[in-house]
Amino acid sequence: MAASQQGKAVVFLCHAGESKPFVRQLVDRLETDGLKKDQIFFDERSLEPGDDLDSIIKAIESPSLKLFVFVVSKYCFDSDRTWIRAEWEAALTNNKKIFPIWLDDNNDDFKAFGNLVRKFSYKLRKLIAQRVNPQEISTSLPGLSEKICSHVCGYKSSQQRPPTSTDNAEELMTRLRGAEGGAPEDLDSDATEDSDEDLQSATSRTYCDLCGMRANVDDLFCIDCGTDLRRGY
Numbered sequence: 001m002a003a004s005q006q007g008k009a010v011v012f013l014c015h016a017g018e019s020k021p022f023v024r025q026l027v028d029r030l031e032t033d034g035l036k037k038d039q040i041f042f043d044e045r046s047l048e049p050g051d052d053l054d055s056i057i058k059a060i061e062s063p064s065l066k067l068f069v070f071v072v073s074k075y076c077f078d079s080d081r082t083w084i085r086a087e088w089e090a091a092l093t094n095n096k097k098i099f100p101i102w103l104d105d106n107n108d109d110f111k112a113f114g115n116l117v118r119k120f121s122y123k124l125r126k127l128i129a130q131r132v133n134p135q136e137i138s139t140s141l142p143g144l145s146e147k148i149c150s151h152v153c154g155y156k157s158s159q160q161r162p163p164t165s166t167d168n169a170e171e172l173m174t175r176l177r178g179a180e181g182g183a184p185e186d187l188d189s190d191a192t193e194d195s196d197e198d199l200q201s202a203t204s205r206t207y208c209d210l211c212g213m214r215a216n217v218d219d220l221f222c223i224d225c226g227t228d229l230r231r232g233y
Contacts, residue, residue, distance in 0.1 A: 009041035009059055010066045010152045012096075014087045016075035019103055020044065022137055023071055029145040034153065041065075053083055060090040066152045068096040072129070073103045074113070077120050088121065099148060100129035 011030070015023050027042050037045070041059050060068065068091040076084050091098060104113045110131050118125040130147070132140045 008038045008064055009046070009062065010039045010064055011035065011069055011148060012041040012060055012065055012067070012087075012091070013043075013069050013071065014084060014091070015071035016073050016078075016081060016084060018075045019071050019073045022103060022132075022134070025137060025141055026071075026144060029141045030148060033145045033149050035149060039152075053086060056083075056087065057090045060087060060096065061094050065094075065096060067099050067148060069099045069101065069148065070124070071101045071103055072117060072120075072124070074116065077116050085120075088124070092123070097151065098124075098127055099151065100124060100127050101144065102129045102131045103134065104131075105134050 013023055013027065023042060024044070027040055027045070030040055031037060040046075043056070046059075047055070059065065068087075070088065070091075075081065102110055102113060102117070104110060106113055114125060117129075130140075130144055132144070
């Protein structure tokens, strides 16, 4: 596993090889919506020659991993797909949040497919899954990405990522002082009275680069994901 990837992934994508075309599109959409490449564990892009199953399991065990996305297709149930069961069991053992996606072309509202899922794992069958027909992938991707980003980072897309403390402070300074030393913009009386307090509050806040959780600048670690706020990992 690439050194830069180890311990940073917040999303793990478990899938059969036959589902890679769908998974590639999902990963591209997640990156478009704000997740960084090293926050997504996708074997095709995250593994290097010589990496083995142990390194994959370590990625699942990592404290940074928040969501185990299981793309369940009929190929996952083949008896020779032992690594899929190993990844699934590692996610359960380490109490990872599971995000199941049922990927199947069917005309019975996934009833037969649900029976196959039950045979694979009754626990997996009990989880509410996102159901995707391969013929409708393009229309399903935005919603899937939005839900995954919401689970791991608390925002729905890159357009809704929390503003940084610097952004907050600069906006407030502009309003209070005006551009280039000019007269301040008109503020209502409440905003004027509270301006000093607001400015101090804005400059004392920061956000975790990994999960987007709000924090104070003197905090050492993110209370949500444990990221070292001094160094960003």
